[in-house]
Amino acid sequence: MSFFSIYKLYISSKRRYVRALKNLLGFIPGNLYLYQMAFRHKSVAVAVKKGAKNSNERLEFLGDAILGAVVAELLFKMYPYKDEGFLTEMRSKIVSRVNLNQLARKLGFDELIQYDSKMVNYPGKSSSLLGDAFEALIGAVYLDKGYLFTRNFLLNRIIKPHVDIHLLEQTETNFKSRLIEWCQSTGSEVLFEVTNNAEGESAKLFTVDAIIAGEVKGTGRDYNKKNAEKLAAEKACEALGII
Amino acid sequence: MSFFSIYKLYISSKRRYVRALKNLLGFIPGNLYLYQMAFRHKSVAVAVKKGAKNSNERLEFLGDAILGAVVAELLFKMYPYKDEGFLTEMRSKIVSRVNLNQLARKLGFDELIQYDSKMVNYPGKSSSLLGDAFEALIGAVYLDKGYLFTRNFLLNRIIKPHVDIHLLEQTETNFKSRLIEWCQSTGSEVLFEVTNNAEGESAKLFTVDAIIAGEVKGTGRDYNKKNAEKLAAEKACEALGII
Numbered sequence: 001m002s003f004f005s006i007y008k009l010y011i012s013s014k015r016r017y018v019r020a021l022k023n024l025l026g027f028i029p030g031n032l033y034l035y036q037m038a039f040r041h042k043s044v045a046v047a048v049k050k051g052a053k054n055s056n057e058r059l060e061f062l063g064d065a066i067l068g069a070v071v072a073e074l075l076f077k078m079y080p081y082k083d084e085g086f087l088t089e090m091r092s093k094i095v096s097r098v099n100l101n102q103l104a105r106k107l108g109f110d111e112l113i114q115y116d117s118k119m120v121n122y123p124g125k126s127s128s129l130l131g132d133a134f135e136a137l138i139g140a141v142y143l144d145k146g147y148l149f150t151r152n153f154l155l156n157r158i159i160k161p162h163v164d165i166h167l168l169e170q171t172e173t174n175f176k177s178r179l180i181e182w183c184q185s186t187g188s189e190v191l192f193e194v195t196n197n198a199e200g201e202s203a204k205l206f207t208v209d210a211i212i213a214g215e216v217k218g219t220g221r222d223y224n225k226k227n228a229e230k231l232a233a234e235k236a237c238e239a240l241g242i243i
Numbered sequence: 244m245s246f247f248s249i250y251k252l253y254i255s256s257k258r259r260y261v262r263a264l265k266n267l268l269g270f271i272p273g274n275l276y277l278y279q280m281a282f283r284h285k286s287v288a289v290a291v292k293k294g295a296k297n298s299n300e301r302l303e304f305l306g307d308a309i310l311g312a313v314v315a316e317l318l319f320k321m322y323p324y325k326d327e328g329f330l331t332e333m334r335s336k337i338v339s340r341v342n343l344n345q346l347a348r349k350l351g352f353d354e355l356i357q358y359d360s361k362m363v364n365y366p367g368k369s370s371s372l373l374g375d376a377f378e379a380l381i382g383a384v385y386l387d388k389g390y391l392f393t394r395n396f397l398l399n400r401i402i403k404p405h406v407d408i409h410l411l412e413q414t415e416t417n418f419k420s421r422l423i424e425w426c427q428s429t430g431s432e433v434l435f436e437v438t439n440n441a442e443g444e445s446a447k448l449f450t451v452d453a454i455i456a457g458e459v460k461g462t463g464r465d466y467n468k469k470n471a472e473k474l475a476a477e478k479a480c481e482a483l484g485i486i
Binding site: 049050052053057058060061062064065066068069071072073076080081082083084087088139142147148151207209215216217218219221235239241 | 295301305314319330331382385391458461464
């Protein structure tokens with residue numbers, strides 16, 4: 001261990017924080033400022049230069065993109081014979097807010113995150129506080145250590161030990177059945193209707209409307225009719241706030 | 244230049260293809276198979292093992308994610324005082340199908356792409372053939388050369404010389420006016436209608452339907468009415484194939 005690491009872990013004024021991060025991450029962080037920012041919810045952020053806030057939202061934007069790339073490669077290589085529709089669906093399952101919140105809780109983020117409990121409904125059921133901080137942390141690791149390090153950290157420390165991809169594969173996010181259930185519970189009629197394509201479009205392309213109580217709530221288009229229905233159902237679920 | 248490079252460029256049976264790629268990319272490709280796949284539209288793909296096709300769609304999934312990460316970092320560093328909403332919007336402009344199609348055309352992808360002209364409406368106005376191949380190419384470069392190489396390739400060879408980010412910053416992707424224009428040109432009536440929220444939902448949340456010729460073509464929800472309209476217009480544009 002280098003002198004600098006020993007200093008950070010045992011001598012510096014931030015040694016407790018550094019040790020907590022090391023326990024969480026498995027490595028000694030370089031630029032502490034980035035990690036502190038990753039765990040700072042906007043409810044406790046203050047405005048810095050030009051009115052920008054020092055909250056974790058910008059890091060979340062970056063981390064979300066890095067996580068997306070790492071998971072895309074993982075799935076691409078893990079499932080060499082599955083099509084891009086399957087890969088896209090699997091990725092949304094892995095990076096869903098529900099899954100990231102659970103992961104962040106498992107990893108013990110609760111203890112490091114900073115937020116104003118008067119302003120944030122946490123630990124509320126729909127809170128995305130932890131998942132957001134998790135993505136921000138990935139952004140921080142990326143800026144601190146680069147892509148390869150972040151990729152290996154995510155694969156070896158987070159995904160392989162904590163995410164059961166084969167289990168996720170089996171749990172289907174079935175928007176169509178969810179939509180039908182919701183309509184039954186609210187007593188609304190649901191219909192899937194194939195509409196005519198615009199002039200000049202291939203006859204093989206299906207356009208399907210999901211019609212709930214007489215109103216189009218979602219439209220899906222695909223070369224496969226079933227997929228077009230699925231997409232229409234997904235959009236309708238979104239529009240109706242069934243998530 | 245190594246003997247292997249000389250062999251590839253001047254001796255191998257694929258030398259013409261290798262030279263065309265080198266002109267396009269600025270480097271000598273390693274695994275040619277990946278690049279051939281990136282330029283193969285599904286209309287000419289054949290089924291390989293277990294029914295998976297050797298088209299560019301899987302590579303497109305991967306390349307889209309890598310491009311997203313590279314552009315996210317670029318914007319994060321280019322605009323240190325802008326919030327994540329701005330960064331997200333700027334990224335969608337850069338990676339939009341319209342922009343990627345244009346880029347791919349500028350770079351001369353037309354000459355390398357393989358597709359069945361009987362099945363594909365290309366060069367049709369709404370065709371995403373080129374943009375899709377562009378993303379697939381990024382996936383191929385990533386698998387062939389790794390992240391850092393791909394990042395530098397994208398930044399130095401593609402984005403810096405060909406994308407005017409400051410210009411994109413000023414051009415607003417105004418889906419509402421685009422939708423209205425389209426409706427005028429086709430003689431359809433367009434309406435934006437605020438609908439009632441479901442029970443138990445916050446009264447502050449607006450749900451807006453974009454209704455074209457009497458049919459709901461898109462629905463947007465936001466705490467800001469203008470934003471809900473914008474989202475509804477965007478979805479309607481998508482559903483109607485106006486890109």
